[in-house]
Amino acid sequence: MFGFLSRKNHFPVDGRTILITGASQGMGKEVARILAQKGANVVVVARDVKKLESAINYISSAAANPEKQRFHSISADVTKAEENTRIIEEVTAWNHGAPPDIVWAIAGASIPGLFIDTSLETLHSQMDINYWSAAYLSQAVLKLWLRPEPKPASHPTPAPSRRLIMTSSVIAFVGLAGYAPYGPCKAAMRSLADALRSELHLYRGAQKHNPSLAPPVDVKVHCVCPGTILSPGLDEENKHKHPVTKLLEKSDPKQTAEEVAEASIKALEGGHFLIVTQWLAALMRAASLQGSERNSWLTDTLLSFVASVVWLFVGPDLDKQVLKYGQEHGVSVS
Template identity: 50%
Template sequence: MALGLFWATVCLCVFVAVLSLDIMGFFSRGNKFQVEGRTVILTGGSYGMGKEVAKLLSQRGANLIIVARNVDKLKAAIEYAKSHAKNPSTQRFHYISADVCSEAENERLLKEATEWNNGKIPEIVWANAGSSTPMMWLESSIETQKQQMDMNYWATAYLAHKTLKAWLYPQTPYSPREKSAKAEAPRHFIMTSSAICFYSFTGYNPYGPAKWAMRGLCDGLRQEVLLYNGARRSTKKTGQEPAPFDINIQMVFPGNMKTPGHELENLTKPPITFILEKDDPEQTELAAATAAIKGLEAGNYYTSTNWLCDVMRISALGGNPRDNIIKDTVGQWLTSIVWLFVGPDLDGKVWNWGKKEGMPELKPEKRIAR
């Protein structure tokens, strides 16, 4: 027994030592998201977190193509990004006005971006466009639910489909690939989801399913591109030349942010939803963007932008890759216990609200101009 206790103590000490070193950054393996001199397409980059992401990418030396619908906001965002350029004399900036909810528009923006980028498809594509219309699900129209799915799932799915095909099968008209035996740096396709995809709650049901769908797409594509990455190392010759680069699929999960968009959300948000998220942390747009870039530079597959999003991420990992084996594994054990208390507490608040306020009147959907 004494020997068993001895080895248990040794293992515990080693575990604590490794965890401490990991937390202090001793196991850092450098920047996994190099953007200097590379071209980035960023949708939803004209305001909110996207505008700050554009600034941070500019500070790191990236060439930027910002995509949104409003031309005036796009012009302002480009000037804002330019003013923070690391290499003002060599960095290039461009904007494209497009409705990313349209498959044809995604085709067009990718073609225009490639032409502007001297005939080369951009190396990094970040699908950041999205918007939330919180309300009770029964009060939302089917039209609104479809719009939420279009903006928060299909906009990303269209862009991912077009981009991955262009990267991997360059015979597409707008993405010819020069033959080269030299390996290139990894390409990145990044999706901005939301912490709501880990746990949906009352008030976000018109919005949440689209973000859950996006997370499912990301998980599936992360594994699917491994086939193409593996094909690069294959000795078997086929009729299709493999790409000279690996592809990384990654996802970012922001929580509540102090943005104009968040203020619009509050106009349609049910009273019970304010109660459920009363104690949730709020971030500035810059803080969320900074956390997103930091996670990508660390090579994370899932990047949360604040501590609550990270707790929710850890609790929902399932079979997904661990960005930090120790923290994510131990954290999943702990959060499974925490949810024994948090889940019933949230359910209880909704039940008690109904008991206190009675049967709600079914109101017509509240339309907010955006």
């Protein structure tokens, strides 16, 4: 309950096998590097084979124990359900028949733009890479993790601790003009994380109902919501971004991929569920918690009050900026 007082590491990774999608560049690559520094065995997934080769060299060079740690890359299209099943199967085989201990879905891309100007093809592709890729991966690994097995009569083993981490965005908390193709995908992912966190209690209860099954379920879900990340992805995103969107976020704090990775992992070590990586995102998160699990009941309650007051001024100001831009520049409808 008093998460802000806890010093326990809720995210130990030394000697564990971690699967990360979208890890050939940006946040994903930095997350993999830091986890390698902490002693993890890391499997990275992306489409581009050359980028994967470069990423593996970068990540493995940071290994805490190069003689013991192992690294692997998989080229795959994570927007396809069957590819996600293949990824889990390949990682399990590579990991001597054991499923990965931690799965972190980071693959994603933003193609911003005004909603009515965005093609249906782009709307579908945005949902594919930003929501369905994580949903497919989550279902594939949870089916494996939650599969009941008979408990051995002797030599009981402790429950394996497993973590499923999704990477959403602060846009899941507050919708902005120009992010209609992207924001709903990330909001859907945040909602999926909420639903899975609730569903996992069902499996914990079922194990108590039938103790002959093993191992006891110890799976936790986390949702990371970064803000603006200085990365190649941002450079590409800015090519499509409407000027009014740039106006609305011009004063937003920006972080390097390394800063986002460090903040995310630190929050995971603190046991947080809905994770943000900078102060503005913390206010946005607090204002939109609703039924989501609190990281700290005291801090989140105070921040929720502060955010509700701040939004009395920030919300109308954002609306005025959009209105003023339309008055000064107009807008075309094709």
